[in-house]
Amino acid sequence: MANDPIAVKALAFDLGKVIFDFDYNIALDKLRGRINVDPATILASIYANDFGLDFEQGLVNGEQFFLRFRQDYDARLDYAEFAVIWSDIFTPNNDIIALAGRLRSCFPLHLISNINELHFAHLYRLYPQVFGLFDSLILSYQVKAVKPQEKIYAALRAACGCDYADIVYIDDRADLIRESSKLGLVSLQFTSFGDLVADLQKLDVID
Secondary structure, X not given: OOOOOOOOOEEXXXXXXXXXXXXXXXXXXXXXXXXXXXXXXXXXXXXXXXXXXXXXXOOOOHHHHHHHHHHHHOOOOOXXXXXXXXXXXXXXXXXXXXXXXXXXXXXXXXXXXXOOHHHHHHHHHHOHHHHOOOOEEEEHHHXXXXXXXXXXXXXXXHXXXXXXXXXXXXXXXXXXXXXXXXXXXXXXXXXOHHHHXXXXXXXXXXX
């Protein structure tokens, strides 16, 4: 028997590596000579040891995160300088932004992101029109939970006003796709613009 068709009622996009690309090396290159640690060590702390996860979860604020960064990596700069350097690492994915602009005429769109307050403030200041595409912004530092914790997905479900099974969720990380699928979201891993379009066509979201 064929599976029942999916009744898509809302779409949810991740931010990092989907709506915006980012590269911490941009910031670390600017910090060379102002820290006494190899930048590769900091990258390993971010990706392997979850350095900054509590910042994304809203458990510490920007200044508290900076003080820890300065202490751990012997950084020689003030908070205002750090906030600019640490945040200026993003580039818009214009194909995905244009696609979201098309989709919003047919579906409610929502943004769900593990993001800290510095990065969000920076992006919102530069790209308010991008954030205006979305009916709600589910931001980890505001929700006090990070993906894949169920609390942040529950906030998305509440914002969408429908069941998980009616939400198409797009994220670049395979681990988050696996966990969101367990909750029942229609989860699509973003690997390229063309593949995402093909996946949405299979769901009859776009022609």
